[in-house]
Amino acid sequence: xxxxxxxxxxxxxxxxxxxxxxxxxxxxxxxxxxxxxxxxxxxxxxxxxxxxxxxxxxxxxxxxxxxxxxxxxxxxxxxxxxxxxxxxxxxxxxxxxxxxxxxxxxxxxxxxxxxxxxxxxxxxxxxxxxxxxxxxxxxxxxxxxxxxxxxxxxxxxxxxxxxxxxxxxxxxxxxxxxxxxxxxxxxxxxxxxxxxxxxxxxxxxxxxxxxxxxxxxxxxxxxxxxxxxxxxxxxxxxxxxxxxxxxxxxxxxxxxxxxxxxxxxxxxxxxxxxxxxxxxxxxxxxxxxxxxxxxxxxxxxxxxxxxxxxxxxxxxxxxxxxxxxxxxxxxxxxxxxxxxxxxxxxxxxxxxxxxxxxxxxxxxxxxxxxxxxxxxxxxxxxxxxxxxxxxxxxxxxxxxxxxxxxxxxxxxxxxxxxxxxxxxxxxxxxxxxxxxxxxxxxxxxxxxxxxxxxxxxxxxxxxxxxxxxxxxxxxxxxxxxxxxxxxxxxxxxxxxxxxxxxxxxxxxxxxxxxxxxxxxxxxxxxxxxxxxxxxxxxxxxxxxxxxxxxxxxxxxxxxxxxxxxxxxxxx
Numbered sequence: 211x212x213x214x215x216x217x218x219x220x221x222x223x224x225x226x227x228x229x230x231x232x233x234x235x236x237x238x239x240x241x242x243x244x245x246x247x248x249x250x251x252x253x254x255x256x257x258x259x260x261x262x263x264x265x266x267x268x269x270x271x272x273x274x275x276x277x278x279x280x281x282x283x284x285x286x287x288x289x290x291x292x293x294x295x296x297x298x299x300x301x302x303x304x305x306x307x308x309x310x311x312x313x314x315x316x317x318x319x320x321x322x323x324x325x326x327x328x329x330x331x332x333x334x335x336x337x338x339x340x341x342x343x344x345x346x347x348x349x350x351x352x353x354x355x356x357x358x359x360x361x362x363x364x365x366x367x368x369x370x371x372x373x374x375x376x377x378x379x380x381x382x383x384x385x386x387x388x389x390x391x392x393x394x395x396x397x398x399x400x401x402x403x404x405x406x407x408x409x410x411x412x413x414x415x416x417x418x419x420x421x422x423x424x425x426x427x428x429x430x431x432x433x434x435x436x437x438x439x440x441x442x443x444x445x446x447x448x449x450x451x452x453x454x455x456x457x458x459x460x461x462x463x464x465x466x467x468x469x470x471x472x473x474x475x476x477x478x479x480x481x482x483x484x485x486x487x488x489x490x491x492x493x494x495x496x497x498x499x500x501x502x503x504x505x506x507x508x509x510x511x512x513x514x515x516x517x518x519x520x521x522x523x524x525x526x527x528x529x530x531x532x533x534x535x536x537x538x539x540x541x542x543x544x545x546x547x548x549x550x551x552x553x554x555x556x557x558x559x560x561x562x563x564x565x566x567x568x569x570x571x572x573x574x575x576x577x578x579x580x581x582x583x584x585x586x587x588x589x590x591x592x593x594x595x596x597x598x599x600x601x602x603x604x605x606x607x608x609x610x611x612x613x614x615x616x617x618x619x620x621x622x623x624x625x626x627x628x629x630x631x632x633x634x635x636x637x638x639x640x641x642x643x644x645x646x647x648x649x650x651x652x653x654x655x656x657x658x659x660x661x662x663x664x665x666x667x668x669x670x671x672x673x674x675x676x677x678x679x680x681x682x683x684x685x686x687x688x689x690x691x692x693x694x695x696x697x698x699x700x701x702x703x704x705x706x707x708x709x710x711x712x713x714x715x716x717x718x719x720x721x722x723x724x725x726x727x728x729x730x731x732x733x734x735x736x737x738x739x740x741x742x743x744x745x746x747x748x749x750x751x752x753x754x755x756x757x758x759x760x761x762x763x764x765x766x767x768x769x770x771x772x773x774x775x776x777x778x779x780x781x
Contacts, residue, residue: 230458234335235408238406238407238408238451239409241400241407242407242437244294244437247450250297250442250443253297253442254440254441255296255297255299259394259396259441260438263305263306263394266393267394270393276393279308279432280432291435297440299438301436301438302432303431303433303434303435306393307393308390309432310355310428311357312388314353314385315382317351323346324380324381325342325380326344326382327382327387328343328348329367332373337375352384354382355382355388356380356389357381357382358380358391359377359379359380360392361389362375362376362401363377363383363387363388363390364387365386366388366426366431367425368415368424371414372406373387374402374405375402376398386425390405397441397444397448400445413434414426509750512747512750516743517693519736520691521694523688525575528736531575532728533576535727537725538578538725539579542581546585549678556636558637561590563582563583563585566580571694571720575724577724577728579723581720581722581723583675585721585723591638591673591674592649592668592673593670593671593672593674595670598630599626601625601628603625604625605626605627605628605667606624606625606666607669608623608672610653610669610671613646613656613672616658616691618658620664623666634667637674637676638674639665639667640660642660642661642662642663643683644674644676644677645657645660645677645690646658646673647690648671648672648673649671649673649710649713649716650671651671651708654709659687675690681726682726682729682730685732694720695719699711699719
């Protein structure tokens with residue numbers, strides 16, 4: 211076993227998302243293969259321990275303390291998943307344990323002062339007890355299983371298969387936790403870690419029965435292979451596992467500390483940009499853009515950076531203003547004429563927005579003006595409110611699921627007859643250059659630019675925004691994706707199960723309007739910074755893949771037989 215190399219290289223793989231969880235599984239795997247501690251040739255082998263277990267099992271049956279267990283066939287070579295040390299033995303669970311040994315108790319029969327264990331009381335992966343409550347602390351109405359000190363308490367319900375603890379006092383548990391009682395006293399801590407080993411978890415996942423919550427059946431449990439070391443070695447293994455799991459705890463705490471520090475630094479940098487000080491903004495921005503590549507180690511941090519860029523863009527903080535630009539109020543006059551002409555041609559009434567309030571989200575930069583979304587689009591409408599007819603062929607009909615990624619996806623979409631599509635008003639059918647916007651459900655507030663000439667229509671849960679020609683389409687996309695618009699969307703939703711943004715509030719969202727020339731400068735800057743985010747994201751993905759490959763290689767090397775590694779080294 212070459213675990214030393216794994217620890218030497220651990221700093222290179224420590225930030226892989228699942229590195230510590232995999233290291234814990236690796237330790238368990240080594241433990242049950244006899245690769246964590248040396249064997250003692252002078253000690254009693256497992257074969258002698260098995261003789262004493264068989265003798266004690268026969269005594270318990272004769273005394274009527276347990277039911278006579280079924281006769282089980284020996285483990286075959288095909289069932290032995292890996293070679294064990296010479297002093298160990300492959301056995302079946304039913305050979306050495308009374309599986310599901312706990313007597314079933316009605317709630318009225320339970321001692322109120324005893325421990326009552328539920329699955330949620332056990333921490334996943336570590337099997338630590340996170341909460342220890344008494345019967346009197348819980349209002350339990352269902353039958354429970356009684357257990358004794360020394361029982362191995364095994365969560366047989368997927369996805370809780372690695373929740374295994376040793377009872378250190380009497381008590382009761384939910385019937386989804388099985389009391390596994392050794393026929394002869396062994397090292398219960400070794401037995402518990404052996405029931406958490408990766409190949410046993412895989413065995414249970416493969417054979418688990420049930421649809422909603424698959425569980426291990428008793429007939430499958432008692433025939434499961436179990437790696438049995440000599441009794442003295444069981445105790446040495448547990449001591450080594452405890453030492454290495456303690457190391458994992460320290461590595462996990464160190465990683466959490468690094469992540470917390472990065473989070474604080476990244477959050478502080480982004481906060482200074484989102485609430486900028488005019489005198490220090492340029493310096494803050496330079497520092498953030500220089501420092502953030504080193505501070506962003508997770509995709510969620512990149513997402514926050516993208517939102518900060520959009521926030522700065524619509525506040526006029528990304529590029530300097532130019533006094534020579536045509537002021538936005540002049541642009542707004544031309545836009546109003548275009549909207550009026552479109553409305554007249556399509557017989558659409560004017561979308562009159564509410565007056566602009568005095569209490570605005572922020573002061574508009576020089577040359578900008580506050581307005582409403584309805585003043586920037588020729589029309590803001592939605593899909594047909596009546597359920598459309600279905601068709602085996604015809605025109606695509608998109609639902610929210612087709613646009614939630616920010617792109618229009620036609621895969622798996624419904625079709626409607628072409629006659630239905632032609633009956634819709636032209637302004638209620640999307641066209642290239644329009645922007646779709648989700649207004650219902652958990653994914654509300656997501657814009658998607660129409661970048662196809664394919665004819666299609668949408669459900670009423672999708673708003674259709676037709677931009678004016680006088681505006682930068684790309685700037686409008688940036689505006690709709692910004693935190694400024696999303697926050698207004700979140701405040702305007704009605705309903706709890708299905709949050710909904712009505713068209714009138716959507717049309718009334720406040721929007722800062724820059725001069726047209728500045729819109730183009732903003733878009734160029736946003737695109738450059740988003741490209742930086744793309745590179746950061748790609749770098750994270752590549753780094754994570756490298757860490758995964760290195761971890762895989764180190765684990766494989768550590769598990770490889772010594773003679774095989776020596777042979778490869780000699781070559």
